[in-house]
Amino acid sequence: MKMDERRLVVVSNRLPIMVEAGENTLRLKPSCGGLVSALLPILSEQGGCWIGATGGAYDHRVVDALKRWCATQDYSLVPVFLTAAESASFYQGCSNEIIWPLFHGVPSRCNFGPEYWSGYCTANERFADGVEGAWKSGDFVWVHDYHLMLLAHVLRSRGADCRLAYFHHIPFPPPDVFEKLPWRMEMLGALAQFDTLGFQTARDRRNFVACLRRWLPGVRIYRGGERFVIRAAGHSAAIGNYPISVDYDDLAAEATSPAVLAGIEAIQQGISRASIILGVDRLDYTKGIPERLTAFEALLKTHPELRGHVTMVQIVVPSRESIPEYKELKLRIEMTVSKINGEYGSPGWVPIHYLHRCVSRAELVAFYRAAHVALVTPLKDGMNLVAKEFCASRVDDRGVLVLSEFAGAAEELRNGALLVNPYDTQGVVSALFLALAMSDSEQQQRMQTMRAHIREHNVFRWARTFRSQGFAARASRPPAFLPHSSPSFISSRLALMTHGR
Ligand code: GDG
Numbered sequence: 001m002k003m004d005e006r007r008l009v010v011v012s013n014r015l016p017i018m019v020e021a022g023e024n025t026l027r028l029k030p031s032c033g034g035l036v037s038a039l040l041p042i043l044s045e046q047g048g049c050w051i052g053a054t055g056g057a058y059d060h061r062v063v064d065a066l067k068r069w070c071a072t073q074d075y076s077l078v079p080v081f082l083t084a085a086e087s088a089s090f091y092q093g094c095s096n097e098i099i100w101p102l103f104h105g106v107p108s109r110c111n112f113g114p115e116y117w118s119g120y121c122t123a124n125e126r127f128a129d130g131v132e133g134a135w136k137s138g139d140f141v142w143v144h145d146y147h148l149m150l151l152a153h154v155l156r157s158r159g160a161d162c163r164l165a166y167f168h169h170i171p172f173p174p175p176d177v178f179e180k181l182p183w184r185m186e187m188l189g190a191l192a193q194f195d196t197l198g199f200q201t202a203r204d205r206r207n208f209v210a211c212l213r214r215w216l217p218g219v220r221i222y223r224g225g226e227r228f229v230i231r232a233a234g235h236s237a238a239i240g241n242y243p244i245s246v247d248y249d250d251l252a253a254e255a256t257s258p259a260v261l262a263g264i265e266a267i268q269q270g271i272s273r274a275s276i277i278l279g280v281d282r283l284d285y286t287k288g289i290p291e292r293l294t295a296f297e298a299l300l301k302t303h304p305e306l307r308g309h310v311t312m313v314q315i316v317v318p319s320r321e322s323i324p325e326y327k328e329l330k331l332r333i334e335m336t337v338s339k340i341n342g343e344y345g346s347p348g349w350v351p352i353h354y355l356h357r358c359v360s361r362a363e364l365v366a367f368y369r370a371a372h373v374a375l376v377t378p379l380k381d382g383m384n385l386v387a388k389e390f391c392a393s394r395v396d397d398r399g400v401l402v403l404s405e406f407a408g409a410a411e412e413l414r415n416g417a418l419l420v421n422p423y424d425t426q427g428v429v430s431a432l433f434l435a436l437a438m439s440d441s442e443q444q445q446r447m448q449t450m451r452a453h454i455r456e457h458n459v460f461r462w463a464r465t466f467r468s469q470g471f472a473a474r475a476s477r478p479p480a481f482l483p484h485s486s487p488s489f490i491s492s493r494l495a496l497m498t499h500g501r
Helices: 034-046 060-070 084-103 116-134 151-157 184-191 202-215 248-254 258-270 289-302 324-344 361-370 385-393 425-437 440-456 459-475 489-499
Strands: 008-014 017-021 026-030 048-053 075-080 140-144 163-167 196-199 220-224 227-232 235-241 275-282 310-317 352-355 373-376 400-404 418-420
Touching (some): 017 060, 060 075, 075 116, 116 151, 202 227, 202 235, 248 385, 275 385, 289 310, 289 373, 310 324, 324 352, 373 425, 385 400, 400 425, 400 440, 418 425
Parallel strands (some): 140 163, 310 352
Antiparallel strands (some): 017 026
């Protein structure tokens, strides 16, 4: 069977459809976020199955609603239900209060709640139940992101012999940061049980390999060009970096749709034809939103001639609102926006337009096209699809991307974007000033360079390359020179954790 003929089974923390269940109401709506943006076009094109949590405990109405919804699609959805307590320790706790901040290099934001780890193990068991229920022989099971790093271990310990691949969407930290994780050896031992592991950038892959070398006793690591093969506890895995991307053709086509053209006109009129600096982010402290607002304020302060002629539009998609830090961040952003608007605004000109909601895809593309500058300045980001979506939407070859050097996307887009250090307010101000004054021909040349790269390295190529690598990893036996057994104590520690509770 060829790789492309194998059914694709995606496993991720959340399904691409959110279910809001009230006492007498049930609403399904698409999720906003990078993982869904990247994977939905692939599943829509190839068919297959998506396993993920619904965000709630078992509810037969949700099962029925998802079945009805799936009847209209070319792929199926398999819900995983978690109780409120399980979600609290697995999702809010271990995933978002430990792994997320640690892997983004901010250990000071970690809350190492002792109960979180067992919640993480339990939830990985629940997802494994979902995979066991849906998996058919020959499927390619593709696990996504940091919530599910134990899944291969759990499935293997139940005897499942399926091909298991993992893609890590967020940064992987260097050893001196990773070492703070109390369960570092268990985590690495479990990751080593996938058949293929993919990272966004060469730096993430290097960090992962460095952590394995430092913390996984007995591991053997072999390099072949850009790929690594590791062998631990009798199992071989292939490791590579595969920068995720966007559905270029779809965005480019949408960019000239009547809805988007009408949207651009409405935006420009609403903003009195001032030049737009655009920010689009999920609400998250890693996205550098307050720092960006501060840079915009400094631009207005140091360049008074721009007042009234430039407007910032900041779209913030609500995210993780049950976590206190995210609530505080929202308040901080709102206070900063109102301070800047109060201080610099004048009749007929609002310096910052702040939208705290998920806008429709057509509206988003209209904003991409209406903007003069996309200001994408995360403090740390696995990739950042907004940067790539902005370029793919610019069918006019205009617009300037000001991009954080700490976004994974900077590795690929450095020849077209103006790269900045988001902590360097003056540096961001200078880049903005340069962007606003950039000639048409320079904008065109930079934008064409980035668009040509993204057109070729689109999301379908990303999935194809990853899947063929995963296929090759399983199809080929481990190289003969690899030593066999390695210490089994990692597996026994994991077995204790996941079964011995
Ligand atoms: C994670 C990693 C990595 C945003 N606002 C709206 C909206 N969005 C969509 C964008 C984009 C997605 O959300 C955000 O993707 P990012 O990549 O920027 O960030 P994360 O959500 O943090 O994603 C990230 C990604 O996974 C993929 O691997 O790049 O580093 O953190 O697609 O378009 N979509 C709509 N309305 C909005 O208001 N419709």
